[in-house]
Amino acid sequence: QRNLAIARGEDIIYDLTKIEAELANILVFEKVYIETLPDSQLYLETFPYHMELFQGCMRILSDIKNLITQEPIPIEKMNSLGFSKNSRLEYASKSTIGNSSEILSSLEILLCFVKRTAVGNGDRSIKEFVLQWMKLSSLYEHREFSKILDIDLRLKHLVSLYELVEEQVADVKIKYIxxxxxxxxxxxxxxxxxxxxxxxxxxxxxxxxxxxxxxxxxxxxxxxxxxxxxxxxxxxxxxxxxxxxxxxxxxxxxxxxxxxxxxxxxxxxxxxxxxxxxxxxxxxxxxxxxxxxxxxxxxxxxxxxxxxxxxxxxxxxxxxxxxx
Known part of the structure; x- marks a missing residue:
């Protein structure tokens, strides 16, 4: 491990052989590799891993805003999320949102899917949109993410929600860049x-x-x-x-x-x-x-x-x- 700050000053020893074997068992064993041939009409879109969203789709938030006119999350919804208005900062940096990193990962998947499906109705419930698609239904199984969906936010609040959770993750992550x-x-x-x-x-x-x-x-x-x-x-x-x-x-x-x-x-x-x-x-x-x-x-x-x-x-x- 190159950056010891990630381990908060403690050495980390990785068994790379064991890690590779476990990853191979999870990701490769009994799986089929599909490769797009030059003259084939088969189309497979690449997908980003967690925290890689902006490397491959750096303007995805602009794309979402162009598809759906975005609005700030209403104050009463912010209170339901555990945020309170602060006179100096826009919102307090601490909230009751748990597992913010996992929630951010779920929101990355949701952003990509909204962009891909080109949905244009900003008043549509995020929860309704998630449950409509089988590929997204697993997101609702995440306890903390399902709590956010139950607040009944709309697709027009999606970018604000992403940026809100993103800030919680950033408060921790940027210390170890x-x-x-x-x-x-x-x-x-x-x-x-x-x-x-x-x-x-x-x-x-x-x-x-x-x-x-x-x-x-x-x-x-x-x-x-x-x-x-x-x-x-x-x-x-x-x-x-x-x-x-x-x-x-x-x-x-x-x-x-x-x-x-x-x-x-x-x-x-x-x-x-x-x-x-x-x-x-x-x-x-x-x-x-x-x-x-x-x-x-x-x-x-x-x-x-x-x-x-x-x-x-x-x-x-x-x-x-x-x-x-």
Whole structure:
């Protein structure tokens, strides 16, 4: 095992011979291999393995959006999923969704099937669509995934659901991406990020990319493209992040804003540290804002007391003067 971080610092020893034998027994034994001949009309579409969806179908979310107009998941449905609205972030990063990695794998299968069948009715229930197809019926057997289906989300919520679960998986997975994508930021890179990103909560006339959306886009890119270690670390990061068809950014972020402000000196190799730098800045800004609120609260609590004391002193002074 090359990356010991995956084992959380412990060595892993694999018996490759045994693994190959078990895989052969599961995948090959008593199976038929079908090969498409050059002049044959037999058509077999390739399928992605788990976490390989965006390697072969990198624009699948755009394809789904073109087939079915997508909408955000309603707040009441979000509450049913275990998410609560957060004033700073779009939704809290923690939820009650269990086995999020398995659910994400099921959603990858569902996305591919929706694209293949070219269904266009966004108001159709996801559960109804899954149960209609025998090939998808096994998805409903997954306990956690069936709970999500029972919430009665629609196909027009499919992309939002995928991105929601994806974020849960990314929070864990991105910590263990290959070290070649964890190159340190130069001072110029940190300056470029700071100038392009809006870390302060106050509204400003200066055009900026909101820090949370910047971090979210980096997180999505890492999970979708860097977990398999195929991307060249020397590529400029803007090649991917400025491509609107890859759907890294929320729909509320204009493509023109990203094209204009995304830091040009970042490389794919700097992705992880650009993300951690941004998250650290967000935490610092939130802490400053919280301290500022506490200071104002304390000031408001002390001012009335000081005013009352001053009033008492003035009344005492007038009483002495009147007695004279």
């Amino acid at each position: 290959h070290e070649k994508y964890q190159e340190k930021l130069s001072t110029d890179m940190e300056v470029a990020i700071t100038e392009s990103i809006g870390f302060e909560q106050q509204t400003t006339t200066k055009k900026v990319i909101q820090a949370e959306t910047f971090a979210l886009a980096l997180k999505r890119f890492m999970l979708r493209f860097l977990t398999l270690e195929n991307q060249k670390e020397t590529d400029p990061l803007k090649i991917y992040l400025q491509d609107g068809s890859l759907n890294f950014w929320p729909s509320t972020v204009p493509e023109e804003l990203v094209d204009e402000l995304f830091p040009e000196n970042l490389l794919v190799a700097n992705t992880y540290n650009a993300y951690t730098f941004t998250m650290k800045k967000i935490e610092q800004t939130m802490k400053k804002h919280k301290n500022r609120i506490n200071d104002l609260t304390n000031l408001n609590q002390t001012e009335p007391t000081a005013s009352r004391n001053a009033s008492r002193k003035s009344r005492k002074g007038r009483q002495k003067f009147d007695m004279m």
